[in-house]
Amino acid sequence: MKALTLAALTTLAATAAAAEKTELTVYAGDYFTSEWGPGPVIEAGFEEFCNCDLVFSTGDLLPRLLLEGERTKADVVIGLTSDVTAKARATGLFTTHGQDNDVLTLPIQLTDDTFLPFNYGHTAFIYDTTRTETPPASFEALLAMPDDVKIVIQDPRTSISGLALVLWVQAIYGDKAQDVWAKLAPKILTVTKDWSASYGMFTDGEADMVLSYTTSPAYHIIAEGDETKSAAIFDDGHYFMTELVGQVKTTDQPELAQKFMDFVLSETFQEMIPTANWSFPAKLEEAKWPDGFKKLDLPKKALFYSEDEAAALRDEVLDAWLAAFSQ
Amino acid sequence: MARRVQPVSTYLGAAVAALLVLLTFGTLGAVAWRAEGLSGLRTSDWLAVRFTVLQAFLSALISVLLAIPVARALARRSFWGRGALITILGAPFILPVIVAVLGLIAVFGRNGLFNTALVWAGLEPVSIFGLQGVLLAHVFFNLPLATRLLLQGWLAIPGERFRLASSLGFTSSDMLRHIELPLLRQVLPGAFMVIFLICTTSFAVALALGGGPRATTIELAIYQAFRFDFDLSKAALLALIQFGLCALAAVLSLWVTTPSGQGAGLGRTVPRHGGAVWLDAVILSLVSIFLLLPLLMIVSKGAGTILGLPESTYAAAWRSVWVAVASALLTVLLTVPLALAALNLRMRLVEGIGYLSIAASPLVIGTGLFIMVYRWADPVGLALPILILVNAAMSLPFALRAVSPALAEIEKDYGKLADALGLTGMARLRILILPRLRRPLGFGAGLAAALSMGDLGVIALFADPENQTLPLALYQLMNAYRLDEAFGAALLLLVLSLSLFWLFDRGGRANVDA
Numbered sequence: 001m002k003a004l005t006l007a008a009l010t011t012l013a014a015t016a017a018a019a020e021k022t023e024l025t026v027y028a029g030d031y032f033t034s035e036w037g038p039g040p041v042i043e044a045g046f047e048e049f050c051n052c053d054l055v056f057s058t059g060d061l062l063p064r065l066l067l068e069g070e071r072t073k074a075d076v077v078i079g080l081t082s083d084v085t086a087k088a089r090a091t092g093l094f095t096t097h098g099q100d101n102d103v104l105t106l107p108i109q110l111t112d113d114t115f116l117p118f119n120y121g122h123t124a125f126i127y128d129t130t131r132t133e134t135p136p137a138s139f140e141a142l143l144a145m146p147d148d149v150k151i152v153i154q155d156p157r158t159s160i161s162g163l164a165l166v167l168w169v170q171a172i173y174g175d176k177a178q179d180v181w182a183k184l185a186p187k188i189l190t191v192t193k194d195w196s197a198s199y200g201m202f203t204d205g206e207a208d209m210v211l212s213y214t215t216s217p218a219y220h221i222i223a224e225g226d227e228t229k230s231a232a233i234f235d236d237g238h239y240f241m242t243e244l245v246g247q248v249k250t251t252d253q254p255e256l257a258q259k260f261m262d263f264v265l266s267e268t269f270q271e272m273i274p275t276a277n278w279s280f281p282a283k284l285e286e287a288k289w290p291d292g293f294k295k296l297d298l299p300k301k302a303l304f305y306s307e308d309e310a311a312a313l314r315d316e317v318l319d320a321w322l323a324a325f326s327q
Numbered sequence: 328m329a330r331r332v333q334p335v336s337t338y339l340g341a342a343v344a345a346l347l348v349l350l351t352f353g354t355l356g357a358v359a360w361r362a363e364g365l366s367g368l369r370t371s372d373w374l375a376v377r378f379t380v381l382q383a384f385l386s387a388l389i390s391v392l393l394a395i396p397v398a399r400a401l402a403r404r405s406f407w408g409r410g411a412l413i414t415i416l417g418a419p420f421i422l423p424v425i426v427a428v429l430g431l432i433a434v435f436g437r438n439g440l441f442n443t444a445l446v447w448a449g450l451e452p453v454s455i456f457g458l459q460g461v462l463l464a465h466v467f468f469n470l471p472l473a474t475r476l477l478l479q480g481w482l483a484i485p486g487e488r489f490r491l492a493s494s495l496g497f498t499s500s501d502m503l504r505h506i507e508l509p510l511l512r513q514v515l516p517g518a519f520m521v522i523f524l525i526c527t528t529s530f531a532v533a534l535a536l537g538g539g540p541r542a543t544t545i546e547l548a549i550y551q552a553f554r555f556d557f558d559l560s561k562a563a564l565l566a567l568i569q570f571g572l573c574a575l576a577a578v579l580s581l582w583v584t585t586p587s588g589q590g591a592g593l594g595r596t597v598p599r600h601g602g603a604v605w606l607d608a609v610i611l612s613l614v615s616i617f618l619l620l621p622l623l624m625i626v627s628k629g630a631g632t633i634l635g636l637p638e639s640t641y642a643a644a645w646r647s648v649w650v651a652v653a654s655a656l657l658t659v660l661l662t663v664p665l666a667l668a669a670l671n672l673r674m675r676l677v678e679g680i681g682y683l684s685i686a687a688s689p690l691v692i693g694t695g696l697f698i699m700v701y702r703w704a705d706p707v708g709l710a711l712p713i714l715i716l717v718n719a720a721m722s723l724p725f726a727l728r729a730v731s732p733a734l735a736e737i738e739k740d741y742g743k744l745a746d747a748l749g750l751t752g753m754a755r756l757r758i759l760i761l762p763r764l765r766r767p768l769g770f771g772a773g774l775a776a777a778l779s780m781g782d783l784g785v786i787a788l789f790a791d792p793e794n795q796t797l798p799l800a801l802y803q804l805m806n807a808y809r810l811d812e813a814f815g816a817a818l819l820l821l822v823l824s825l826s827l828f829w830l831f832d833r834g835g836r837a838n839v840d841a
Contacts, residue, residue: 034803191538
């Protein structure tokens with residue numbers, strides 16, 4: 001009996017100790033938690049003042065949320081891309097982020113009060129300055145390049161950057177998008193499922209250009225001291241991409257979750273984004289960017305479809321893309 | 328007949344079959360049940376079905392046809408390093424897709440060794456991208472498997488037959504007609520079917536080397552339905568079509584399979600000769616170059632970083648190793664009862680169930696399990712046990728493919744004697760069956776271990792940082808631009824997979840000359 005009481009007491013004490021440190025469960029994309037990714041810095045930075053235990057749980061964000069529904073354990077979801085926010089919003093699982101959108105330093109105006117952007121970048125074709133001497137300065141110039149210039153892109157049906165590419169072409173060319181694809185098709189070496197396979201083919205020298213992000217050269221400059229990778233900047237503008245964070249309505253830790261949302265726009269968080277996430281921070285003036293990022297060529301214009309526009313266009317642009325490649 | 332039935336193993340076999348049905352159709356059902364409304368298929372989906380069948384059929388056909396001379400050469404020659412060669416030739420089968428693709432491109436790509444050699448010889452370079460690239464990759468992956476399956480068959484022919492044949496003065500063509508053709512009739516359809524099924528569920532390779540969206544397979548459409556549309560009903564429907572195709576292939580292959588009827592021997596390995604030595608040498612050299620060059624490219628790319636990887640990558644590697652060992656053991660535990668039950672019940676259906684998992688979409692299994700488990704427990708906490716179970720189920724068809732024919736031969740050759748001696752139940756298993764199954768079981772376990780090392784995808788929904796496996800770590804490195812380290816991780820994966828495969832296979836291949 002005594003032993004039992006003791007055991008019960010120990011359990012109670014353990015529970016009490018655990019209760020002191022509340023847990024904040026953050027669902028994040030796969031790449032987040034690697035030791036060089038943004039996860040560890042976010043965790044350390046937040047735990048410094050939150051008196052809590054931040055726990056990341058990684059996996060396919062949206063499918064998992066949709067399957068879990070209201071029983072989800074997530075308090076916060078970080079790493080949603082703009083192509084899934086419509087579906088995420090429709091779940092009714094998210095509450096307002098409580099931040100002022102006007103303080104953001106994005107190239108476009110976002111007024112969403114549910115999903116808060118924490119980084120951004122643009123689609124761009126990356127080339128090697130030692131192999132391509134005169135990069136195209138517009139989409140038209142890209143199309144006019146000889147067919148033996150080989151480009152590798154991602155499939156818009158399986159990859160967010162691939163989808164951004166078809167929306168980019170749509171934004172520039174509208175109805176004529178299918179002709180553009182027909183002209184581009186002979187230059188497309190291949191289409192890969194995800195970004196990493198494409199990029200591997202480019203750095204291995206198999207492809208001359210790769211569909212990637214305006215921020216990609218920063219990795220080579222900062223991590224490798226290699227300045228031979230550049231983004232071809234087009235006059236037409238580049239498609240804007242962002243990753244967002246949302247606060248879950250059903251959270252049992254609303255205050256803590258809110259604290260986390262505040263933290264996202266803090267300087268600690270934002271200063272880490274460039275070199276942990278290899279993208280531009282969503283709220284940080286350029287003067288505070290790392291040198292490698294200041295060196296990057298930036299598009300003069302950012303193109304972007306709202307989630308409703310993108311959703312309405314999606315089937316049409318995918319069909320145009322498929323049709324052009326199936327000829 | 329009645330005496331032969333071993334009730335315990337039959338019940339166990341039935342239980343295994345039920346588990347497999349749950350993992351395949353059960354998960355599919357769970358996905359369909361969670362779906363809202365019905366969605367139809369679009370034209371593009373049907374094009375995907377057509378391309379899937381076309382490439383899978385051609386890939387399987389080429390792999391199996393090429394495997395015949397290779398397996399024969401390996402079976403009738405003994406040379407220094409033969410065992411090592413057999414093991415290393417199996418490596419492509421277990422490579423992570425993206426690594427294999429980059430390895431192939433390094434050899435057959437625009438600036439690869441092959442085209443450099445062609446240009447040097449004054450010939451036109453050839454492109455790897457297109458249907459030819461898909462076939463090249465699938466043959467690269469599956470030729471080793473086909474060779475191993477055929478080789479199992481060849482080695483199962485009692486050495487006495489070859490001795491007798493050579494003392495009767497059989498020529499190569501006599502040998503072909505009387506011994507080898509019946510053998511091929513027995514093992515070829517099964518090997519063809521297994522490879523057809525594997526290629527059916529191919530996705531990233533087909534797309535990356537297919538050169539464009541024409542190279543769309545059903546699995547890609549399933550992925551799209553999940554990740555981009557979250558259309559569970561469409562995913563389930565496509566998965567069902569995939570099952571249908573595979574079932575059709577399975578029925579056809581079982582239908583043309585006939586027992587070879589080589590008769591019994593003393594179970595000894597008898598060295599044999601015959602045939603043109605130079606021909607076998609050429610065949611083995613060509614195949615070795617084809618399979619090993621891409622691997623060598625990966626080795627050379629990864630050698631610089633394999634010892635300097637991030638701490639977490641080594642931790643992930645260690646986790647992967649024990650998951651692989653656990654999966655391999657579980658595979659053996661599942662295979663034997665299932666194979667026994669299939670034999671005892673004389674039901675091809677039971678054996679057919681054993682192959683279900685190849686036809687299953689990893690995405691559907693993962694999602695289905697998530698839906699099933701989530702009602703009662705936290706799937707994230709169960710990620711590794713689930714991974715072990717699914718890996719074992721995914722490897723089971725290969726083990727079964729190796730074990731089943733061997734088991735059938737044992738029963739045919741020694742079954743009557745064992746019956747007459749009253750050797751039944753566990754004693755029959757221990758004295759008669761298991762010792763003679765060592766070779767295929769070792770092979771099956773080795774393959775299971777290697778496949779588990781390279782596995783990815785099933786737990787994509789609920790992979791936790793604490794549960795990270797080596798393939799996942801590799802993809803993280805790639806996604807973080809760390810391509811050099813990713814190749815180091817790939818090499819580590821390759822070395823670990825091959826070592827595990829070798830250890831298990833070696834255990835099975837030790838000759839029992841008693």
